[in-house]
Amino acid sequence: MDKQPKSKKPEESDPDHPYSIPGWDDMLEEAFSAYKGTYIAGRVAAQHKTVCDILIPGAMVQAAISGAMRRIGKQPVVGDFVVLLDQAELSSYTIVDILPRKTCLARGSPGDSSEEQVIAANINTIFIVTAVGKDLNLRRLERYLTIVHSSGAKPVILVNKIDLADDPEQVIEETKEIAGDVPVIAISALSKDGLEALIPYINTDETVALIGSSGVGKSTLINAFFGEDLQKTNDVREDDDKGKHTTTVRQLFLLPNGGIFIDNPGIREIQLGDSSEGIDRTFSDIADLSNSCRFKDCTHHNEPHCAVRNAVQNGLITQERFDSYHKLMNEAAFQSEKAEIGLKRLEKKKYKGLSQTARKYREYTGK
Ligand SMILES: Nc1nc2c(ncn2[C@@H]2O[C@H](COP(=O)(O)OP(=O)(O)OP(=O)(O)O)[C@@H](O)[C@H]2O)c(=O)[nH]1
Numbered sequence: 013m014d015k016q017p018k019s020k021k022p023e024e025s026d027p028d029h030p031y032s033i034p035g036w037d038d039m040l041e042e043a044f045s046a047y048k049g050t051y052i053a054g055r056v057a058a059q060h061k062t063v064c065d066i067l068i069p070g071a072m073v074q075a076a077i078s079g080a081m082r083r084i085g086k087q088p089v090v091g092d093f094v095v096l097l098d099q100a101e102l103s104s105y106t107i108v109d110i111l112p113r114k115t116c117l118a119r120g121s122p123g124d125s126s127e128e129q130v131i132a133a134n135i136n137t138i139f140i141v142t143a144v145g146k147d148l149n150l151r152r153l154e155r156y157l158t159i160v161h162s163s164g165a166k167p168v169i170l171v172n173k174i175d176l177a178d179d180p181e182q183v184i185e186e187t188k189e190i191a192g193d194v195p196v197i198a199i200s201a202l203s204k205d206g207l208e209a210l211i212p213y214i215n216t217d218e219t220v221a222l223i224g225s226s227g228v229g230k231s232t233l234i235n236a237f238f239g240e241d242l243q244k245t246n247d248v249r250e251d252d253d254k255g256k257h258t259t260t261v262r263q264l265f266l267l268p269n270g271g272i273f274i275d276n277p278g279i280r281e282i283q284l285g286d287s288s289e290g291i292d293r294t295f296s297d298i299a300d301l302s303n304s305c306r307f308k309d310c311t312h313h314n315e316p317h318c319a320v321r322n323a324v325q326n327g328l329i330t331q332e333r334f335d336s337y338h339k340l341m342n343e344a345a346f347q348s349e350k351a352e353i354g355l356k357r358l359e360k361k362k363y364k365g366l367s368q369t370a371r372k373y374r375e376y377t378g379k
């Protein structure tokens with residue numbers, strides 16, 4: 013491949029250069045260099061039905077999705093880096109392509125609809141927020157870990173309301189037991205204790221998001237950490253010529269220290285999709301033990317000489333964690349099947365998205 017020379021990072025304020033787009037890097041620069049002509053790059057800050065709010069160097073504009081993209085079902089989501097056709101003569105912008113996504117947060121769609129829904133793209137770190145008390149549910153955490161691992165983003169577990177814990181250390185220990193190598197951080201969004209530990213994850217040009225159940229303190233944390241006036245700090249110069257004024261709530265925020273924060277209801281209410289790969293990473297203890305099962309494709313149900321079931325019997329893995337694993341595998345297999353049926357309906361020849369693990373699991377269990 014013809015390698016483009018790496019361009020030097022210019023001043024952040026240079027409105028003519030895509031480096032002023034939050035999160036822009038050399039890889040994107042290289043992908044974008046394939047577009048010659050009146051194209052500019054931007055990042056999706058919010059999605060609406062037919063248009064998106066796009067951050068371009070020095071301004072925020074609205075752009076429609078090209079007919080060609082709509083026909084093939086290519087839908088930009090918040091966080092995407094996109095290529096815009098700059099039609100100065102029409103005072104408008106059109107999104108003509110999406111630059112390669114580094115991470116992709118998706119959920120299994122509810123009801124009968126078959127396709128996985130991408131909610132946000134290019135998030136580097138996802139804070140999984142949980143809280144001391146009845147909200148601290150390890151099984152639910154495993155579910156969130158699976159979702160984040162599947163997205164490609166880096167998970168970090170925040171145990172909020174630590175001020176309510178009788179024995180904070182024990183709470184953290186319990187959480188660490190299911191976390192693998194994922195960092196576990198105790199915080200109190202209310203008293204702002206422990207928030208400094210989050211700073212390293214919000215480096216310049218990193219994109220972060222948070223997920224967690226209702227009531228764990230996500231809003232309190234956003235206000236405590238990112239500031240009450242997040243919306244204000246995100247004020248960008250309006251492009252008078254081409255930009256239309258938008259009154260809708262933005263979903264991508266620029267943080268005062270240079271980081272980028274993405275928040276929308278879709279991220280907050282995320283469900284498990286076909287994430288069998290994420291399950292393997294969340295349950296790496298089970299995945300490791302699987303190598304010692306007699307059958308290579310052991311599903312750890314009834315097969316003889318199953319190292320995983322042995323570990324459960326010997327107390328190395330708790331019954332609750334084992335059940336949680338099976339529950340998530342069942343759901344992932346169900347999502348896979350739903351996706352497959354949907355795609356057959358669309359008469360697609362091949363579906364690569366179905367993960368092998370989930371397929372085997374479904375064949376074996378008949379679920
Ligand atoms: N004791 C204590 N209470 C907290 C802490 N953080 C949040 N809360 C309280 O928990 C309740 C829920 O907090 P929210 O920030 O609204 O929770 P949320 O996750 O945004 O909830 P949804 O908006 O439903 O998703 C509020 O009453 C907060 O004051 C904390 O660190 N300690």
Ligand SMILES: [Zn+2]
Pocket residue numbers: 302305306310311312313315317318319320321
């Ligand atoms: Zn087994």
